[in-house]
Amino acid sequence: MATGADAKRRPLHSVPMASTLKRPAEVEQRVPGRLVPCLLPSARKKMRASPIRIPTVTSDTDWDFCFHLSQQTKIPEHQRIDESSPTSGSEESEEDTKVKEKVIDRMSHPREKLAQSRKKIAQLIKGKKNTEANKELIRCVILSRIIFGEEHWKCAQALATLAYGYLTLRGLPAQAKKHAESAKNVLLTWKGTTTSDKEEKQILETLVMLYYTLGVVCLLQNHGREAYFNLQKSERNMKELRELYKGGTCGLQVSEKDLTIALGRASLANCRLNLALVYFEKAVDNVIANKGDNTSELVSLYQEIAQIEQLRRNHEQAIQYLHQAHSICVSLFTEVSPQAAEASALLAKAYAMSGEIQHKDAVGLYFMKSITAYQTTLGPEDYETLTTVEEFCKWLVQNGEKREAYRLLKASLRSQVISYGDCNEKVAETFYNMGKICFAKGELRKAVQLLRKCLMIQILIYGDEHRKSRDTKNLLTLMQRASNKGSVWKEWSSVISKGKTSIQDSQQ
Numbered sequence: 001m002a003t004g005a006d007a008k009r010r011p012l013h014s015v016p017m018a019s020t021l022k023r024p025a026e027v028e029q030r031v032p033g034r035l036v037p038c039l040l041p042s043a044r045k046k047m048r049a050s051p052i053r054i055p056t057v058t059s060d061t062d063w064d065f066c067f068h069l070s071q072q073t074k075i076p077e078h079q080r081i082d083e084s085s086p087t088s089g090s091e092e093s094e095e096d097t098k099v100k101e102k103v104i105d106r107m108s109h110p111r112e113k114l115a116q117s118r119k120k121i122a123q124l125i126k127g128k129k130n131t132e133a134n135k136e137l138i139r140c141v142i143l144s145r146i147i148f149g150e151e152h153w154k155c156a157q158a159l160a161t162l163a164y165g166y167l168t169l170r171g172l173p174a175q176a177k178k179h180a181e182s183a184k185n186v187l188l189t190w191k192g193t194t195t196s197d198k199e200e201k202q203i204l205e206t207l208v209m210l211y212y213t214l215g216v217v218c219l220l221q222n223h224g225r226e227a228y229f230n231l232q233k234s235e236r237n238m239k240e241l242r243e244l245y246k247g248g249t250c251g252l253q254v255s256e257k258d259l260t261i262a263l264g265r266a267s268l269a270n271c272r273l274n275l276a277l278v279y280f281e282k283a284v285d286n287v288i289a290n291k292g293d294n295t296s297e298l299v300s301l302y303q304e305i306a307q308i309e310q311l312r313r314n315h316e317q318a319i320q321y322l323h324q325a326h327s328i329c330v331s332l333f334t335e336v337s338p339q340a341a342e343a344s345a346l347l348a349k350a351y352a353m354s355g356e357i358q359h360k361d362a363v364g365l366y367f368m369k370s371i372t373a374y375q376t377t378l379g380p381e382d383y384e385t386l387t388t389v390e391e392f393c394k395w396l397v398q399n400g401e402k403r404e405a406y407r408l409l410k411a412s413l414r415s416q417v418i419s420y421g422d423c424n425e426k427v428a429e430t431f432y433n434m435g436k437i438c439f440a441k442g443e444l445r446k447a448v449q450l451l452r453k454c455l456m457i458q459i460l461i462y463g464d465e466h467r468k469s470r471d472t473k474n475l476l477t478l479m480q481r482a483s484n485k486g487s488v489w490k491e492w493s494s495v496i497s498k499g500k501t502s503i504q505d506s507q508q
Helices: 004-009 041-047 061-072 094-126 130-148 153-170 173-189 197-220 224-244 256-269 273-291 297-311 315-333 338-354 357-377 383-398 402-420 425-440 444-461 467-507
Strands: 026-031 034-039
Touching: 094 130, 130 153, 153 173, 153 197, 173 197, 197 224, 197 256, 224 256, 256 273, 256 297, 273 297, 297 315, 297 338, 315 338, 338 357, 338 383, 357 383, 383 402, 383 425, 402 425, 425 444, 425 467, 444 467
Parallel strands: none
Antiparallel strands: 026 034
């Protein structure tokens, strides 16, 4: 036994702290990159007062800020109220009633804050203040944890909404996936039961949003099979939700149209072209039924269907869909608009892809319509204008119209220098294309000059050993050899002709 003096002399760090003791009912589970405590059922109740750990991306400063605020106002587990758990007032003592009233009074403030945040989110989204709306979604998660507890389905609902917000408002798929996985884990481990049809509908809505978010994130990360798997789960929950709503699913954050389009894109990513076509046609029917056949929402759908038809080698069908998209753009935005310009460019490419001789005039017509509309609305220096000019010139070269292609490239070169500067890959590419045209026309000296300019820019941008620089060097070497051979041949031919004339003079 240590005496009182010994106890005083004992250094502080030698006394075992509560945080260093091994909890008897806790086992450790390894997760890549960290050690996560996994609680056995007997220890869960004891550990609920521990700090909340929400898996998230380390760079998410908004979440970290709100998370630290929430820890200051966290309500102990024994004082939380679960809306779904009924209580029998007849068995409560007077002391219990007073305690409950005190808890209700303490809980009213977080509940009010949660309701205010939800209203604020709708207003911010309407005003297109996406970052501020996302911050409010984070606050909703924090408040839901405080009010309902971290294992309640309403906390999963808030996490799923936050994940959907990261995807649609901020365009951050990594954060969206992290929070969606957290919501999924909460729902999978939730042990409660629904007490009403309203709760069941809300849980199904959460599942639709959750699996839709995971599916679209996988699609953006080029994981086609996983995307389709998650979107199918969302579709099944949507079907069940439709049955509960008796056919209507109005007011959902994820609409049937959005889900159908996502399934079509996932099918396309998995090269299931017929299935993708079915989904996109279903989405078109949905839009026409709700908004008519002249809405801007149909433009992108018709263009994606045209892409599928091109992959199926149905070029005429693709052209018909693109004509429908073009006519909608012209009627809604006029013919001289960026939307009509984009539709014209796609139509020109579709005609070119068909390879039909009778479509040759249509290719030139729609390319020129697109270039004119872009130059008028966005200006000759705009990226879309210059890209369309470049694509048209490539087609002209392939079809033997090198003179016209060279003229257009030369005219666009000045605009490229104004937009991007002298040392830019677009400028280098234009010099390269002009050099190739001159080489094909037999103008070797001019071609060599243009390719030297191209190579100089490429070395400044990429370096000597880059593939593009090496390709240009090889072409330049080939041209210089051809140029040298040509000059030698010219010298020999002049010598031969001079020799012939001198022989003829001597004979005379």
